[in-house]
Amino acid sequence: MENYIKETPWDRRNFNINTYELTSTTDEALKSSDKHPGHYTLKVDPLESPKKLLRHGFYYVDTLIEPVCTKEKLNLFSNEDTLISKEYNSKDINEIAEEVFTHGRFHRDFNIPSSMADLRYRNWVKDLQANDQICALYYKGGLAGFYAYENDKVLLLGIKKEYQNKGLAKAFTSQGCYTQLKLGHDQLRTSISAANVTSLNLFYALGFRLSHTIDVYHKLNRTALNGV
Structure with a gap:
């Protein structure tokens, strides 16, 4: 397969179809997405014209804002009743994951059933x-x-x-960031949907503070796909 089509097996297991990330917006890359059936993700600069993307069946799903914070500028908020810990029951964490993630880009994709978008978060x-990349947050x-x-x-x-x-x-979040910085990082970064004003x-x-933004497009090439 062309080197600008990257397989994403972590998504394939949730959607039961071939899933890819397209890493280029050249005409050759876009044409390749017409040849291989499956679901595609494409991330582009917001200033790039979407005209040729739309022509090849891509559709807009989200804008990701990517802020960064140096350890010197991190604001710490304390609450004596909160605690962050590596000790937790996996089942309890999984139950939280089932109820709190409802605004991801796959939830906004009209070609992906909400149940499959939920499954993607749970498996993640x-x-x-x-x-060992999760800390539990406790209150009282x-x-x-x-x-x-x-x-x-x-x-x-x-x-x-x-x-x-x-x-x-x-x-909770400042404690998590502080714990993460103690691992030796000079700064932290994250990625937030522009629709998630609370976050x-x-x-x-x-x-x-804002570093840069990325527009995310999806595409479902139904060619030779059964039941999708």
């Missing part, structure tokens, strides 16, 4: 646990959520519904 959280001794990361990137923040809107997110405001309060 299980992978993160297996790779009860499990309130989790914080997931990879190297210098903040990946996911999941807080149980009964603990949301109680002013805990800043304390944008949260990370801005923590000291994160």
Whole structure:
């Protein structure tokens, strides 16, 4: 397969079709997505004209804002009733993952059933646990959520519904960031949907500032696909 088509097996297991990321917007790359059936992700500069993308069947799904924060600029918020720990019950973490992620780009994709988008998040959280990339968040001794990361990137923040809107997110997230920085990173980065205003405001309060943005397009090439 052409070197600008990258297979994404972590998505294939959820959607039961071939899944790819297209790494170029050249005419040759776009034409290749017409030849190989499956679901495609394409990330482009927002200033790039989408005309040729639309012509090849790609459709817009999201804009990702990618802020960064140096360890010197991280704002720490404390709450004596909160605790971050590597000790947790996997089943409890999985139950939180089933209820809190509803605004991802695959949830916004009209070609992907919501149940499959939910499954993608649940499997991702299980992978993160297996790779020791999750910390549990506790409030007054009860499990309130989790914080997931990879190297210098903040990946996911999941807080149980009964603990949301109680002013805990800043304390939980800043504790997670501080724990992550202690691993030796000079700065942290994350990726947030432009539609997720709550998360944008949260990370801005923590000291994160905009680095750049990316527009995300999807495509479903139904050729030779059965039942999709």
